[in-house]
Amino acid sequence: MASLPAEIVEQFICHLNEDPDRLKTLLSCSLVSQTWCAITRPFLYSRLALDFDENRTSLADVISASSHLRTYVHHLLITSAAPIVSALGDLPSLRSLQIRSSRGQSLTVNREFARNLWSLLSSRHLTSLELSDLDTFPARIFYHCLALQNLAIRHVTFEFPTSNSDQNEELVTSQLKERPVLKSLILSTQYREGSDTLHWLLGPLSPFDFSQLETFIGLDRCDLDRSYEAHCTFISHVAHSLKTVLIDPPTSSLTEDIQDPLGALEPKNLQKISSITVSVIQEPGDALSTLPFLIALLSGLPNPETLHEITLLCDLYEHAFRGFDFHSQGWKELDSLLLGFPNLKRVHLKCYDESDDQIAATLVSWFYDQLPRLVSRDILVIDYFPDLTYTKSMQQQLMG
Structure with a gap:
């Protein structure tokens, strides 16, 4: 051999x-x-995982002691805010970087750790960055990510630059002349962090150019009108370039007597859309859902032939306690409407928060009855999960 x-x-x-x-x-x-x-x-050495909470520092020592080994590193996972990251030195071939808490709790990023990241983030090959469960993460770090194309932010609280900060405004201005063109943004939020993040990303000091953004996966767990409105504003801002989008309206925004912010989204701006995912609110015994919006959105698309996939996320949490009680408003209309989309390859129903097999079986039978045209075209796929997994699977596809 x-x-x-x-x-x-x-x-x-x-x-x-x-x-x-x-x-x-x-x-x-x-x-x-x-x-x-x-x-x-x-x-x-192309893929490294450094978990300093488990005292696994020997690998970092090996990398720091060998300059040629550092050139092999393409993917790096860091699971604690340890100052020892500075010992790695430059990783000139780094393509993707993941930084997350190893214990599933929010990890506070100290100034020393943030300073040690700058050399990694400024790599001309770094195109993918994932941040998960981090607190006080300095947003100014993004000004160093000049080659970034794919960004995933999950439960991160940022320190945003302000006019009163000690940040060198002249440096910021010069950096903004060479902003990276982001192709995909995955944002999973809690509380009010999402609205603040999106407001800053669209502001005058945004470190990114969104003119060519193709994917926006915005999973909003806030149940707050302010955060939901920020998601809608962002979608409207980048609609002209989007190919893949996830819309996740919180229940509270739809049940109160207020105007849905997504109503301001003009379908005619979605010129290139090929995949749409919408969270469908289905409460037992209630006729409320996002289907009317989805139908209006699909009816107004300028290029029906570009749409290849529709995914509907159905929350079944209440059905587990009250028994199956789905309503039928809008489903048959949707079934007829989709006949006008000649290149539609799949309609995927992802139902989550349901562990009762009997309810799941009833659900499948009910959908087959409501959507006979999709069934006859053999493009209807129904899955159910104990919890929502869509953004994680999408992230794996997008970030590699």
């Missing part, structure tokens, strides 16, 4: 690199011979 041509060995290692248990396999391959070790090493 060790005498195989290097080109064949490299193809073999490249195939193994896609295996879920890649690390153990690659370590074994690196022990075959010096040739195998040299070929395996770039794959072995």
Whole structure:
């Protein structure tokens, strides 16, 4: 085996690199011979996970001591705010960076840790960044991400730059002349953090250019009108370039006697849309849902042929306690309307917060009765989950 041509060995290692248990396999391959070790090493160090809360610092020491190993690192996961990150030095080939709490709780980012991140974020190859469960994260760091294209923010509280901050405004102005063009934004929020973040992203000191944004996955867990309105404003701002969008109106905004902010979204601006996801509010015994909005939105699209997929997120939480009691308003109208979309490949119903198999079976039967045309076209897919998983699966597809 060790005498195989290097080109064949490299193809073999490249195939193994896609295996879920890649690390153990690659370590074994690196022990075959010096040739195998040299070929395996770039794959072995291409994806690193540093968890300082578990005192796993030896890997960071190895990377910091070898300049050529640092060039192999393409994907890096950091799961604590440890100052030792500075020991890594520059990672010139870094493409994606994940920073999150290892304990599932909000992690406070101190100034030293934030300062140590600057060299990583300023990499000209860094195109994907994911931030999860972080507190007091300095938003000014984004001014260093000049190559960023994909951004995922999940439950992050930012420190935003203000006119009274000690930030060098001249530096900010110069940085804004070379803003990265963001292609995808995934934003999962709690409380009021989402509205503040989106307000800042659309403001005069925004670090990003959204003129070519193709994907906006905005999952709003706030149940607050202010945050929901911020999501709607953002969608309207980037509608002309969107290809994929998730709209998640909170129940509170729809049940109160107020004007739905999404009503201001003009379908004619969605020139390129190919995938639409809408959270459908379905309360037992209540005729309230977002279906009327969805129908109005689909009816006004300027290019029906561009739409390939529709996903509806149905919350079944109340049905688990009260028994199945779905209403039918709007579903048959939707079924007829979708006949006018010639390239529609899939209508996906994702139902969550339901663990009762009997209710789930009733649900499938009910939908098949309401949507016979979609059933006959064989494009209706129904799934149900114990909890909402859509944004995580979308993030894996988008961020790699």
